[in-house]
Amino acid sequence: MTEGAAEETLKLLEESARRIVADAHPFETHRMRAAAEHPDCLPTWKALAENGLLGATVAEDLGGAGLPSRASALVAQALALNLAPDPYVESMVVAAWLLEHGLHPNQAAKWLGPIVEGASMAGFAHGEDYHPDGPENILASAELRGDTWYVSGRKTGVRAGGDCDWFVVSARIVEEDAIGLFLVEAEDESVQRSSFRTFDGAVLADVTFTESPAVHRLFQDEEVWRWLQRVQNRADAILGSQAVVLMEKLLTDTVDYLKTRKQFGVEIGQFQALQHRASDMFVAVEEAKAMASLAVDALDEERDVSDPLFPATRICIAETAMKVAHDAIQLHGGMGVSDELFISHGAKRLKAIAHAFGDETFHERRHGDGLLAELEGAA
Amino acid sequence: MYFRESKEDAAFRAEIREFVASELPRDIKEKVAHGVYLIKEDYVTWQKILHKQGWFAVGWPKEYGGAEWDVKRQLMLYQECALADAPPIIPYGVKMIGPIIYTFGSDAHRKEHLNDILESNVWWAQGYSEAGAGSDLSALRTSAVLDGDEYVINGTKMWTTEAQWADKLHCLVRTSSDGRQQEGITYVVIDMDARGLSVTPIITIDDVHHTNQIFLEDVRIPVSNVIGEVGKGWSYARFLLGNERAFIAETGSKISLLNKIKDKASDVFNSGGRARDKDALIRELSRLETRLASLCAVEKGYVEKWIADGGSPGPESAVLKIRGTEILQDMAEFSLKLFGDRATAYELAAIKGLGQNETESACATRFGYQYLYGRCWSIFGGTNEIQREIIAKQLLGLVFK
Numbered sequence: 130m131t132e133g134a135a136e137e138t139l140k141l142l143e144e145s146a147r148r149i150v151a152d153a154h155p156f157e158t159h160r161m162r163a164a165a166e167h168p169d170c171l172p173t174w175k176a177l178a179e180n181g182l183l184g185a186t187v188a189e190d191l192g193g194a195g196l197p198s199r200a201s202a203l204v205a206q207a208l209a210l211n212l213a214p215d216p217y218v219e220s221m222v223v224a225a226w227l228l229e230h231g232l233h234p235n236q237a238a239k240w241l242g243p244i245v246e247g248a249s250m251a252g253f254a255h256g257e258d259y260h261p262d263g264p265e266n267i268l269a270s271a272e273l274r275g276d277t278w279y280v281s282g283r284k285t286g287v288r289a290g291g292d293c294d295w296f297v298v299s300a301r302i303v304e305e306d307a308i309g310l311f312l313v314e315a316e317d318e319s320v321q322r323s324s325f326r327t328f329d330g331a332v333l334a335d336v337t338f339t340e341s342p343a344v345h346r347l348f349q350d351e352e353v354w355r356w357l358q359r360v361q362n363r364a365d366a367i368l369g370s371q372a373v374v375l376m377e378k379l380l381t382d383t384v385d386y387l388k389t390r391k392q393f394g395v396e397i398g399q400f401q402a403l404q405h406r407a408s409d410m411f412v413a414v415e416e417a418k419a420m421a422s423l424a425v426d427a428l429d430e431e432r433d434v435s436d437p438l439f440p441a442t443r444i445c446i447a448e449t450a451m452k453v454a455h456d457a458i459q460l461h462g463g464m465g466v467s468d469e470l471f472i473s474h475g476a477k478r479l480k481a482i483a484h485a486f487g488d489e490t491f492h493e494r495r496h497g498d499g500l501l502a503e504l505e506g507a508a
Numbered sequence: 509m510y511f512r513e514s515k516e517d518a519a520f521r522a523e524i525r526e527f528v529a530s531e532l533p534r535d536i537k538e539k540v541a542h543g544v545y546l547i548k549e550d551y552v553t554w555q556k557i558l559h560k561q562g563w564f565a566v567g568w569p570k571e572y573g574g575a576e577w578d579v580k581r582q583l584m585l586y587q588e589c590a591l592a593d594a595p596p597i598i599p600y601g602v603k604m605i606g607p608i609i610y611t612f613g614s615d616a617h618r619k620e621h622l623n624d625i626l627e628s629n630v631w632w633a634q635g636y637s638e639a640g641a642g643s644d645l646s647a648l649r650t651s652a653v654l655d656g657d658e659y660v661i662n663g664t665k666m667w668t669t670e671a672q673w674a675d676k677l678h679c680l681v682r683t684s685s686d687g688r689q690q691e692g693i694t695y696v697v698i699d700m701d702a703r704g705l706s707v708t709p710i711i712t713i714d715d716v717h718h719t720n721q722i723f724l725e726d727v728r729i730p731v732s733n734v735i736g737e738v739g740k741g742w743s744y745a746r747f748l749l750g751n752e753r754a755f756i757a758e759t760g761s762k763i764s765l766l767n768k769i770k771d772k773a774s775d776v777f778n779s780g781g782r783a784r785d786k787d788a789l790i791r792e793l794s795r796l797e798t799r800l801a802s803l804c805a806v807e808k809g810y811v812e813k814w815i816a817d818g819g820s821p822g823p824e825s826a827v828l829k830i831r832g833t834e835i836l837q838d839m840a841e842f843s844l845k846l847f848g849d850r851a852t853a854y855e856l857a858a859i860k861g862l863g864q865n866e867t868e869s870a871c872a873t874r875f876g877y878q879y880l881y882g883r884c885w886s887i888f889g890g891t892n893e894i895q896r897e898i899i900a901k902q903l904l905g906l907v908f909k
């Protein structure tokens with residue numbers, strides 16, 4: 130594909146993703162989620178699959194469209210902008226990608242086909258109360274008996290975990306003193322799931338595995354922690370792009386409000402105190418946009434797994450996203466905290482993004498570790 | 509926080525502590541301790557207990573049934589109650605309309621209302637704000653037109669908190685459109701079951717129904733429901749704002765929240781959670797504690813000053829409101845980091861009551877509830893931008909609008 134044609138493809142993909150997700154999960158439906166007894170966790174999944182969007186970045190010979198990572202960012206942005214709860218980042222950007230790269234090529238086609246079609250979904254079962262800092266935080270264990278690996282342990286906060294058909298599970302292999310990744314069937318009777326809801330309208334599950342048989346071990350003899358670092362980087366970039374579209378929307382809505390809401394006989398945008406706040410929001414959006422864009426493009430470059438760009442993107446996003454979210458609320462006055470406008474919902478989604486795959490403190494430390502290594506290396 | 513008190517004050521504090529420890533019902537204490545949503549009955553029960561002890565309307569003059577405590581003693585009471593997980597006092601009656609009635613109302617009004625306020629028999633709501641009149645409150649348009657010996661009221665009030673529980677509404681209405689917009693405002697009392705009055709819920713960012721919109725369509729009230737003079741409502745509302753803002757920092761409930769966050773942090777670190785981030789998290793917590801201590805120190809200085817010069821809070825209350833709300837918001841936001849994978853957990857059932865098995869996600873939910881509802885604090889009661897205006901005007905010697 131020429132560069133021009135690729136750009137055109139991505140533009141069309143962005144338009145169709147936004148249209149499809151907006152149709153499948155309109156704002157009024159989202160507003161009703163909190164009151165719903167059993168909110169649908171996958172309102173857009175089927176439509177995404179039918180339109181070839183789930184597999185946008187999956188290799189063509191595995192049933193996908195083989196597009197660059199930017200395509201993933203665009204699909205993820207469509208979901209965020211419409212507040213859709215579907216686990217695209219966890220299940221496609223991370224779990225499906227691990228299957229794509231960690232299974233034997235013959236096997237990969239067999240597994241990715243149904244996933245891309247939306248007939249089957251894999252979740253990422255990795256955290257154990259906290260997002261793991263390093264291999265030492267993985268206490269779930271895997272044991273080989275005969276030809277089968279058995280996984281035991283508790284994984285927490287698996288997005289849409291109640292709806293998954295399979296789990297990609299990280300577990301410690303005691304004999305090898307290494308971390309492995311295993312594919313386990315969710316419906317197996319040894320797997321227990323307990324779901325809880327989140328303030329951004331998602332449903333997460335704590336999943337307990339008790340000697341649960343794995344159908345595959347991914348990346349056989351490779352160092353799995355490095356692959357886990359790579360998916361961390363993928364999640365960082367894609368979550369960052371999700372934050373950016375929400376920030377842009379909150380900024381636009383706030384600017385519109387400043388121009389129309391009147392108090393003291395004038396549009397509130399006439400107050401210099403608010404003009405400066407809006408300017409600072411704009412600056413924040415510019416920074417976030419630039420960083421997230423770099424991070425997404427970097428996914429398709431040969432980057433070191435510990436490249437500081439990724440944690441830096443997350444630090445930047447955590448700071449700017451919460452600034453924009455909180456200011457958007459504040460500048461709307463009471464309307465900012467009502468459930469009637471997009472503002473409060475967008476702000477909650479931003480907070481959830483800021484906590485997914487590690488919070489600000491986590492990424493600062495991660496970035497700092499790299500910095501320290503650099504300084505010590507230079508000494 | 510961080511300071512020593514005189515023997516006398518310490519003894520007074522101890523007396524309050526002992527009283528709350530023995531009289532606060534267990535079930536209510538448990539709910540407050542866990543940050544669960546309180547129902548009307550919880551507040552009323554506690555307020556009645558305080559009243560029985562003579563500790564409810566502690567700021568009111570004795571002749572109207574109050575205790576006439578100075579601000580220092582009042583502050584100690586509110587702090588100790590909050591630290592012992594007692595419900596906060598609902599301000600709309602005892603702190604708002606009560607003082608307005610005994611200061612500006614007629615004897616008939618005092619007879620009719622003050623006792624029910626003292627005994628928490630009647631629940632009041634505050635009907636000031638409207639869709640078009642928030643920060644610019646005096647732009648309010650709900651109209652009251654004289655018809656014989658009645659006023660006919662039409663308009664819409666917004667953000668009327670706990671109106672769903674209220675028996676009566678104290679309300680600012682417009683009786684005249686002549687002159688400055690502040691001049692045509694009158695203070696009235698409306699029964700919530702008046703014909704033509706209806707209440708529609710507003711759901712806030714925390715998915716909870718705290719506040720409402722009130723529609724008034726040809727609601728009739730007798731002329732005798734006007735408090736004070738027709739056209740003077742604005743000055744009464746300003747009196748109220750000057751009067752009841754001494755405790756706006758709500759330091760008791762903030763120290764209590766900090767203690768809960770520290771308990772949680774201790775659990776996390778002792779169980780080995782977030783081992784690598786421990787130093788950074790502790791540093792962040794240090795900063796929060798320091799800011800809260802500074803707020804308490806500022807508050808203490810103000811209280812001493814108000815007692816010494818007999819004054820009432822001016823721009824000082826704006827200082828307390830800005831810092832108090834910001835610290836609350838930052839503490840609540842920080843607390844989410846202690847919940848790792850469950851930081852965003854939000855189960856409405858966990859807010860509405862205590863379950864049999866208290867799960868991690870239930871616990872996280874209640875800190876999330878603090879975080880979300882916390883965004884309202886810098887908006888209601890005069891936004892933080894308006895508070896900054898108040899300070900700036902004082903600093904720069906500008907005249908208030």
Ligand SMILES: Cc1cc2nc3c(=O)[nH]c(=O)nc-3n(C[C@H](O)[C@H](O)[C@H](O)COP(=O)(O)OP(=O)(O)OC[C@H]3O[C@@H](n4cnc5c(N)ncnc54)[C@H](O)[C@@H]3O)c2cc1C
Binds near residue numbers: 641666889892
């Ligand atoms: C949860 C909740 C409960 C409430 N409960 C009650 C209640 O019980 N009774 C009641 O009467 N009211 C209540 N209120 C209303 C509250 O007092 C108003 O929301 C508040 O005064 C702000 O008004 P507004 O929402 O119209 O915002 P606006 O006044 O429209 O403000 C929008 C933005 O403009 C800014 N702004 C406005 N003027 C200026 C200026 N001159 N300079 C700089 N910035 C400015 C504001 O700070 C804000 O950021 C409640 C509100 C909330 C959210």
